[in-house]
Amino acid sequence: MSSKLKETFTAADRAPAATPPAPGALAAKVRTLVPSMTRSMQRVAEAVAGDPAGSAALTVTGLAERTGTSEATVVRTARILGYPGYRDLRLALAALAAEQAAGRAPAVTADIAVDDPLARVVAKLAHEEAQCLADTAAALDTAQLEAAVGALSAARRVDVYGIGASNLVGQDLVQKLLRIGLIAHAPADPHLAVTNAVQLRAGDVAIAITHSGRTTDVIEPLRVAFEHGATTVAITGRPDGEIAQYADHVLTTSTARESELRPAAMSSRTSQLLVVDCLFIGVAQRTYERAAPALSASYEALAHRHDPRR
Amino acid sequence: MSSKLKETFTAADRAPAATPPAPGALAAKVRTLVPSMTRSMQRVAEAVAGDPAGSAALTVTGLAERTGTSEATVVRTARILGYPGYRDLRLALAALAAEQAAGRAPAVTADIAVDDPLARVVAKLAHEEAQCLADTAAALDTAQLEAAVGALSAARRVDVYGIGASNLVGQDLVQKLLRIGLIAHAPADPHLAVTNAVQLRAGDVAIAITHSGRTTDVIEPLRVAFEHGATTVAITGRPDGEIAQYADHVLTTSTARESELRPAAMSSRTSQLLVVDCLFIGVAQRTYERAAPALSASYEALAHRHDPRR
DNA sequence: TCACCTCATGAAAGGTATTTTCGGACCGGT
DNA sequence: ACCGGTCCGAAAATACCTTTCATGAGGTGA
Numbered sequence: 293m294s295s296k297l298k299e300t301f302t303a304a305d306r307a308p309a310a311t312p313p314a315p316g317a318l319a320a321k322v323r324t325l326v327p328s329m330t331r332s333m334q335r336v337a338e339a340v341a342g343d344p345a346g347s348a349a350l351t352v353t354g355l356a357e358r359t360g361t362s363e364a365t366v367v368r369t370a371r372i373l374g375y376p377g378y379r380d381l382r383l384a385l386a387a388l389a390a391e392q393a394a395g396r397a398p399a400v401t402a403d404i405a406v407d408d409p410l411a412r413v414v415a416k417l418a419h420e421e422a423q424c425l426a427d428t429a430a431a432l433d434t435a436q437l438e439a440a441v442g443a444l445s446a447a448r449r450v451d452v453y454g455i456g457a458s459n460l461v462g463q464d465l466v467q468k469l470l471r472i473g474l475i476a477h478a479p480a481d482p483h484l485a486v487t488n489a490v491q492l493r494a495g496d497v498a499i500a501i502t503h504s505g506r507t508t509d510v511i512e513p514l515r516v517a518f519e520h521g522a523t524t525v526a527i528t529g530r531p532d533g534e535i536a537q538y539a540d541h542v543l544t545t546s547t548a549r550e551s552e553l554r555p556a557a558m559s560s561r562t563s564q565l566l567v568v569d570c571l572f573i574g575v576a577q578r579t580y581e582r583a584a585p586a587l588s589a590s591y592e593a594l595a596h597r598h599d600p601r602r
Numbered sequence: 603m604s605s606k607l608k609e610t611f612t613a614a615d616r617a618p619a620a621t622p623p624a625p626g627a628l629a630a631k632v633r634t635l636v637p638s639m640t641r642s643m644q645r646v647a648e649a650v651a652g653d654p655a656g657s658a659a660l661t662v663t664g665l666a667e668r669t670g671t672s673e674a675t676v677v678r679t680a681r682i683l684g685y686p687g688y689r690d691l692r693l694a695l696a697a698l699a700a701e702q703a704a705g706r707a708p709a710v711t712a713d714i715a716v717d718d719p720l721a722r723v724v725a726k727l728a729h730e731e732a733q734c735l736a737d738t739a740a741a742l743d744t745a746q747l748e749a750a751v752g753a754l755s756a757a758r759r760v761d762v763y764g765i766g767a768s769n770l771v772g773q774d775l776v777q778k779l780l781r782i783g784l785i786a787h788a789p790a791d792p793h794l795a796v797t798n799a800v801q802l803r804a805g806d807v808a809i810a811i812t813h814s815g816r817t818t819d820v821i822e823p824l825r826v827a828f829e830h831g832a833t834t835v836a837i838t839g840r841p842d843g844e845i846a847q848y849a850d851h852v853l854t855t856s857t858a859r860e861s862e863l864r865p866a867a868m869s870s871r872t873s874q875l876l877v878v879d880c881l882f883i884g885v886a887q888r889t890y891e892r893a894a895p896a897l898s899a900s901y902e903a904l905a906h907r908h909d910p911r912r
Numbered sequence: 913t914c915a916c917c918t919c920a921t922g923a924a925a926g927g928t929a930t931t932t933t934c935g936g937a938c939c940g941g942t
Numbered sequence: 943a944c945c946g947g948t949c950c951g952a953a954a955a956t957a958c959c960t961t962t963c964a965t966g967a968g969g970t971g972a
Contacts, residue, residue: 330949348693352930362951367931378930379958383658383696383834391704404883406890410751411744416740418876422732429728434721441720457777460770464871467767561774561875567726573714573723574726575866580716585866640920659970662959672922688959689929 299419318344318373318388325372333360336369340381345389353377383434421562428563432570436569440499440541444469447497450476451522453485453513454501457561461527464499465568471590472576472583482509489516496522501568503560504547505533527567528585529560543567627740628654628683628698630856634741635682638842642671646679650691655699662688686819691825730858731872738873743882750809750851751884753833754784757807761832762788763795763823764811767871769874771837772811775878782886782893792819797878799826811878813855813870815843825847837877853877 298534322341326334331382340347348356352363355378359366372380404416444450450469452462462478469476479485488579498517502510505528518524518538526539536542545563576583603876611751632651646669657665662673665688668675680691702874712783714726760779761774772788779786790838808827812820815838828834828848836849839857846852855873887891 304617333932334948351792353928356951363930364932364951365949368950383693386696387700390700393701406887408887409747410880414739414742414744414747414876414880417879417883418735421879422735422874424727425732425735429724434723434724437724438720457774460777464767464770467770468868470734474801562758563870565875566731568726569727569731569864570720570724574720577716577718577723642921663957666922671958674922674961675920678921846943 305493318384321373327414329369329372332359333369333372335359336361336366337373340369340385344385348382348389369420371440401407420559424546424559424562425566428566430565431544431546433542433544435542436543437567437570437574440497440525441544441570441578443497443525443541444474444571445578447474447495449492449496450474450499451485451488451492451496451513451517452476452478452499452501454478455480455482455488455507455509458501458503458507458564461561461564461568462499464565465499465572468568468572469575471587472572472579473576473586482512485509485513486516487512488521490520490527492517492520492522494521494523497525499524499527499571500535500539501527501564502533502535503529503547503564505530505535507535511535511538517600527564529563543571550577610711616784627737627856628694630737630741631683633857633859634839634841634854637840639679639682642669642675644681645669646671646676647683654695654702658695658699658836664908707857713859714864723731727864730863730864730869734856734858734869734872735876737858738876740774741854741856742853742877743852746851746853747877747880747884750807750853751881751888752850753807753835754881754885755888757784757805758834759802759806760784760786760809761795761798761802761806761823761827762786762809762811763799764788765790765792765817765819767868768811768813768817768820768874769869771874771878772786772809774875774881777808778878778884781897782882782889783896784885792822795823797817799823800830802827802830802832804831804833807835808832809835809837809881811837811874812843812845812847813839813857813874814879815840815845817845821845821848837874839873853881858866 319341322337326337329337336355339355339359350358352366356363356366367378367445370376370378373381375381375384377428396463404413408416450466454460454462459478459480466476466478477488479488489498496517498514500510500514505526514524514535515538518540523541524539525541525543526535527543527545528535529545530536531542531544545560545567547560547563576587629651636647639647646665649665649669659826660668662676666673666676677688680688683691685691685694689774691887695832705863714723715739718726760776764770764772769788769790776786776788787798789798799808806827808824810820810824821844824834824836824845825848828850832852833849834849835853836845837855837856840846841852855870855877858873859901888895
């Protein structure tokens with residue numbers, strides 16, 4: 293593509309000269325230039341302006357057919373619009389289509405309805421959870437987090453109490469802590485939790501995870517741990533709940549809007565997991581000397597379970 | 603795959619992985635597919651993912667030169683990424699570039715460093731996970747999801763196989779399914795999983811969750827379930843992995859960028875949970891008559907555990 | 913270690929899409 | 943009717959994309 297001779301009407305496209313390949317201002321450009329176009333070119337220009345996405349999918353021949361003109365005319369139109377040829381106009385059309393598609397995205401704010409098609413369910417869920425993450429991150433008290441991380445880093449032993457979905461979050465944390473050499477447990481049985489809590493003493497850490505802040509089966513072991521001198525942390529959506537009475541540090545999770553199909557208790561999981569991840573990374577940073585080798589060691593050890601050939 | 607036992611190989615041909623031209627999920631797609639690419643293709647894939655705008659401006663020959671490969675390799679890469687040829691990849695690149703230009707491409711957050719203050723850790727983690735959600739949602743194959751939901755809704759019994767962190771995701775799903783009246787299990791013990799799988803038959807559903815797609819302990823029970831006629835679903839980050847051979851439906855989770863403190867396997871959890879949530883909501887919608895009362899019933903039943911005074 | 917096999921790879925052939933050329937159709941004026 | 947001009951599309955010429963195929967690197971088994 294060098295500076296070859298242009299067609300006879302080279303002078304014509306000097307008019308919109310100094311016009312760089314227009315990205316999104318294409319519609320406007322079409323409007324200003326249409327009057328100076330010939331009839332066939334106008335048809336082409338209107339077609340591309342009216343349906344950028346559809347036109348971008350067509351070849352020069354296809355667009356010529358759709359507009360009832362010839363390939364040559366399509367190329368000439370592309371030139372007038374300021375592109376070196378149809379190829380480049382086509383790229384610009386694809387870009388334009390993507391741009392305006394991105395523009396109308398925020399239609400996902402409504403609740404998930406019973407009759408939503410799955411594609412919308414996916415979009416809404418992803419959006420809600422992302423929102424939840426942002427809320428949690430914004431509301432998280434860094435000082436409390438710092439304190440909790442400090443306690444964990446020096447802990448002899450860590451207990452995590454949680455029931456139901458929160459217990460899964462607790463186990464997630466435990467799995468991670470184990471990988472960097474800490475001793476951690478997340479008993480699912482409330483009685484076992486209390487039994488464990490009794491063993492804790494100063495220097496140990498107990499973490500309770502409960503969205504409502506009022507789950508008796510979780511409060512109880514935390515209280516016991518608290519009374520035995522352990523450092524206690526509560527991860528809850530209700531920082532003023534009963535659980536806070538027995539927590540040295542409270543980490544607040546955000547509460548997403550509820551909906552019938554997706555109650556608050558369910559969406560709290562996302563928030564809790566973020567907090568738990570932050571705790572983990574914080575501890576990993578502070579104990580990096582020990583943590584880094586321990587991390588690689590556990591991946592090494594698991595490698596053959598993933599690929600027996602190794 | 604020559605003539606074998608009839609049931610041993612009904613694998614990939616049932617799921618032709620009809621991947622539609624990915625619009626904005628290209629970066630994520632590259633990440634999930636790069637591991638299965640050859641070296642030269644990886645160079646090409648990384649070039650397009652790293653500089654969509656720049657790459658879109660190049661012809662096959664140009665891109666081949668820039669990546670130090672041949673035209674053939676570029677075309678092959680485009681195919682792997684799900685496009686019919688380079689031409690279409692190029693259009694998608696232009697679209698992607700426009701999209702992220704319009705969306706004010708969020709400054710690519712650097713990896714989490716050992717010396718990041720906690721506040722930044724929180725922000726980065728939240729951002730990464732949100733990104734992961736968006737990627738997953740964009741790349742999720744709705745048809746596969748639909749099929750999986752359909753199978754689940756009609757299932758007599760559901761088994762979920764997963765190990766380690768993936769097992770927790772499985773348990774999360776099981777907890778939810780139980781609440782709407784399905785019979786579900788997520789055995790953590792691989793032997794128990796196989797034992798369970800043997801009990802499955804046509805009309806039952808088995809779901810395997812593994813990021814790597816190669817976890818032997820998860821593949822095995824899914825294979826058994828597959829061979830016993832159950833409908834099988836794989837939730838994995840490697841849709842081409844061994845696990846896919848035994849899966850009627852494959853749901854692809856996206857792979858986040860790795861970092862030393864937060865390996866890919868760890869961040870896959872977010873993605874898996876989103877998929878699992880979508881499955882749940884889908885099933886709840888389709889069995890609404892049964893699900894809605896069951897949901898309220900379980901909350902009622904738990905109420906006194908949260909506030910004994912009631 | 914070596915023979916053998918597999919598969920990734922790029923050079924070049926083969927096709928398609930785009931661009932250019934070229935001549936005819938049309939229009940208004942003489 | 944003829945002439946000078948513009949507009950237009952068919953088809954040739956070219957640029958670009960795709961496919962084929964031979965080659966050699968890297969791995970496998972003896």
